[in-house]
Amino acid sequence: MELDSLYQEVILDHYKHPLHKGLSAEKTVQVHHVNPSCGDEITLNLLLEGDVVRDVTWDGVGCSISQASCSIMSDLVHGKSVDHALTILESFSELMSSKGSITGDEEILEDGVALAGVSKFPARVKCALLGWMAFKDAALQGRNEEKK
Amino acid sequence: MTLLDVATIKADFPIFEKKMRNDARLVYLDSGATSQKPRQVMAAEQYFYTHQNAAVHRGSHLLAEEASAAYEGARETVAAFLGAKSDEIIFTKSATESLNLLAYSFSNSATGRFALGVGDEILLSEMEHHANLIPWQQLAKRTGATLKWFEVTPDGRLDLSQIDQLLSARTKIVALTHQSNVLGTINPITEIAKKAKEHGALFVLDACQSVPHFATDVSKLGVDFVTFSGHKMLGPTGIGVLWGRSELLAAMEPFLFGGSMIETVTMESATWAPAPRKFEAGVPNMAQAVGLAAAINYLEAIGMDKVHEHEVALTTYALEGLQTIKGLTIIGPTNMDSRGGVLSFALDGIHPHDGCQVLDQYGIAVRTGHHCAWPLMRKYGVSGTTRASFYIYNDLADIDALVTGIEATKKYFKVS
Numbered sequence: 092m093e094l095d096s097l098y099q100e101v102i103l104d105h106y107k108h109p110l111h112k113g114l115s116a117e118k119t120v121q122v123h124h125v126n127p128s129c130g131d132e133i134t135l136n137l138l139l140e141g142d143v144v145r146d147v148t149w150d151g152v153g154c155s156i157s158q159a160s161c162s163i164m165s166d167l168v169h170g171k172s173v174d175h176a177l178t179i180l181e182s183f184s185e186l187m188s189s190k191g192s193i194t195g196d197e198e199i200l201e202d203g204v205a206l207a208g209v210s211k212f213p214a215r216v217k218c219a220l221l222g223w224m225a226f227k228d229a230a231l232q233g234r235n236e237e238k239k
Numbered sequence: 240m241t242l243l244d245v246a247t248i249k250a251d252f253p254i255f256e257k258k259m260r261n262d263a264r265l266v267y268l269d270s271g272a273t274s275q276k277p278r279q280v281m282a283a284e285q286y287f288y289t290h291q292n293a294a295v296h297r298g299s300h301l302l303a304e305e306a307s308a309a310y311e312g313a314r315e316t317v318a319a320f321l322g323a324k325s326d327e328i329i330f331t332k333s334a335t336e337s338l339n340l341l342a343y344s345f346s347n348s349a350t351g352r353f354a355l356g357v358g359d360e361i362l363l364s365e366m367e368h369h370a371n372l373i374p375w376q377q378l379a380k381r382t383g384a385t386l387k388w389f390e391v392t393p394d395g396r397l398d399l400s401q402i403d404q405l406l407s408a409r410t411k412i413v414a415l416t417h418q419s420n421v422l423g424t425i426n427p428i429t430e431i432a433k434k435a436k437e438h439g440a441l442f443v444l445d446a447c448q449s450v451p452h453f454a455t456d457v458s459k460l461g462v463d464f465v466t467f468s469g470h471k472m473l474g475p476t477g478i479g480v481l482w483g484r485s486e487l488l489a490a491m492e493p494f495l496f497g498g499s500m501i502e503t504v505t506m507e508s509a510t511w512a513p514a515p516r517k518f519e520a521g522v523p524n525m526a527q528a529v530g531l532a533a534a535i536n537y538l539e540a541i542g543m544d545k546v547h548e549h550e551v552a553l554t555t556y557a558l559e560g561l562q563t564i565k566g567l568t569i570i571g572p573t574n575m576d577s578r579g580g581v582l583s584f585a586l587d588g589i590h591p592h593d594g595c596q597v598l599d600q601y602g603i604a605v606r607t608g609h610h611c612a613w614p615l616m617r618k619y620g621v622s623g624t625t626r627a628s629f630y631i632y633n634d635l636a637d638i639d640a641l642v643t644g645i646e647a648t649k650k651y652f653k654v655s
Binding site for chain 1: 609613
């Protein structure tokens with residue numbers, strides 16, 4: 092079934108057992124993002140140490156795609172420099188806008204390539220991007236905080 | 240149980256010939272968002288463009304005459320359908336525009352019943368669609384008036400226990416939905432309108448989910464304004480209706496200014512044409528008005544009472560079927576007292592978006608999300624629901640397909 096390309100086991104695993112879910116007390120910046128078309132919401136705490144992502148934690152409500160994607164993202168960016176994290180984000184955005192034409196680089200995106208099938212379902216791309224856009228927002232704000 | 244002859248009706252709707260994913264037939268359960276269109280409506284629009292197209296109320300050539308006659312004929316059809324006079328029918332582009340027209344006309348009217356200020360109140364409910372909430376929020380912000388609202392009960396009804404506290408001499412406007420687009424609840428409008436009138440408040444009825452589904456006689460409801468859209472009642476997009484009492488329309492200031500809506504114009508000022516023209520600036524959506532009239536003719540040939548009976552039968556059957564599913568909770572009334580053909584539900588362990596995706600594999604089109612009623616979702620503690628809504632082209636097999644589809648969804652996501 093076409094649906095299996097969307098709901099791969101690894102996605103359902105992340106959905107049922109999300110990583111870094113539950114907000115940490117310590118943070119450089121907190122952001123709240125919503126998906127106005129469906130009502131899904133995410134709050135994300137980012138802790139920076141200089142230019143390094145020391146911790147990303149999040150909480151929110153959403154479908155399996157948005158929750159799994161957020162789980163995968165939060166694990167991927169841990170310990171990376173902000174610049175490095177943003178290149179991963181770019182790579183993921185490219186995959187999401189590919190309409191199924193690329194499979195994604197597993198070296199860069201790791202479990203994130205399991206979300207490749209989402210790009211064939213235009214109505215779901217915004218679900219997959221919710222957490223990533225929240226991270227991008229937090230990273231840009233957090234970098235300004237660190238410069239102060 | 241009185242069902243319509245759905246096979247005959249479906250033959251008028253070309254979209255049901257479409258093959259969905261996996262070659263499934265279309266099970267369209269999203270008429271609350273927009274209805275499908277019969278050939279007769281498409282043909283009426285095409286006939287207008289092919290034989291009559293010209294700007295209405297301008298020029299004196301044959302086409303202008305025929306176009307004007309078709310457009311004004313459509314207005315008469317709508318008026319007769321609602322038990323109204325035709326100069327009380329204003330065509331807009333949508334119900335959303337109709338509601339904004341009212342809110343802006345009120346703030347453009349500096350005096351009299353329409354003028355609001357600090358200390359005045361606008362009374363709404365928690366079950367309003369954003370289109371019947373935000374224009375009033377904004378009107379309150381512009382004028383300093385205060386918003387008040389009826390809460391909803393856990394079983395999806397309007398909580399009227401506080402009505403005597405909520406309605407007072409301070410209430411200038413009451414704006415309520417006739418039937419909730421999420422819960423399916425039909426509100427006791429005549430009862431509330433009677434009380435509103437005692438306090439001198441204007442009553443605005445959002446009839447988007449009622450006029451398409453059961454006979455609505457505006458002269459008997461006791462309300463002052465009624466709004467609805469054409470596209471939810473077999474008609475085209477781009478056409479909405481506002482009905483208002485003659486004396487109110489005569490006293491109200493316009494919302495949109497420009498061509499067609501004037502009486503005289505100088506370089507310094509202008510005066511307005513009488514209603515409905517006063518509220519129809521610019522070349523209107525003529526073909527869409529004609530299409531809406533064709534939709535009304537189609538519904539009237541069936542009979543609005545039969546349309547309602549059909550939907551009651553479908554909803555009764557759906558309530559029974561859905562409630563056999565373990566882990567499914569109906570959000571809204573679970574009995575058929577004052578209830579229409581809109582059913583929202585939540586499934587334990589499955590987000591509406593994920594459920595909808597599996598149903599789509601079986602050709603089943605339902606709506607998911609907050610249904611433009613975000614405050615209502617918060618009230619019930621959910622981020623969104625799945626909604627099935629019914630119309631004349633649905634039958635019991637569609638509901639069986641929905642129930643089977645939900646069971647398949649649970650199996651897919653390994654939820655017991």
